[in-house]
Amino acid sequence: MEKIAEFRKLFECHFTPLVKYSYAITKDKEQSKDIVQNFFADIWKNGMIDRIESFESFAFHAIKNKSLTYLRSIKKFESLVPELSIDQDPGVHDQHFPGYLLEAAILGLPDKCREVFMLSKMDGLTYEEIADTLNVSVKTVEKHIHNGLQKIKEKLAPYKALFLESVK
Incomplete structure (x- = not known):
């Protein structure tokens, strides 16, 4: 299973x-x-x-x-x-x-974390707008964004050189 x-x-x-x-x-x-x-x-x-x-x-x-x-x-x-x-x-x-x-x-990312992350980073909403939209506190939004960034950073860590090379 x-x-x-x-x-x-x-x-x-x-x-x-x-x-x-x-x-x-x-x-x-x-x-x-x-x-x-x-x-x-x-x-x-x-x-x-x-x-x-x-x-x-x-x-x-x-x-x-x-x-x-x-x-x-x-x-x-x-x-x-x-x-x-x-x-x-x-x-x-x-x-x-x-x-x-x-x-x-x-x-x-976990579902809720991904949703908050996408609203912030892709749709450009502020933390307050996301909190209002999802009916959660701003602190919850901050926590989801922080956790999302940490997980993405961990997932992409083995490819750090590749990302730095693509910026050149």
């Missing part, structure tokens, strides 16, 4: 960012969803969750390869994406990887 919960959490955190990444390559939303769903099905079927050291890197690289394979299969590879190389190391040369990591980290 614990493995199911772990897999579900991975799916919920990474599905949307991976679909967006696949779509950036394929330009086909439905096919991108299929690619990502098949990726997760393969991981589950093959029992690979326990063997993956860095899920983000593994998933990003796998989706990239599956998306490029799809393009090859429809014989549009040369004309649509000539600049992409299969041998690229994910996260080091791909400008989409930091955004994917950040979105996955935000989606991985």
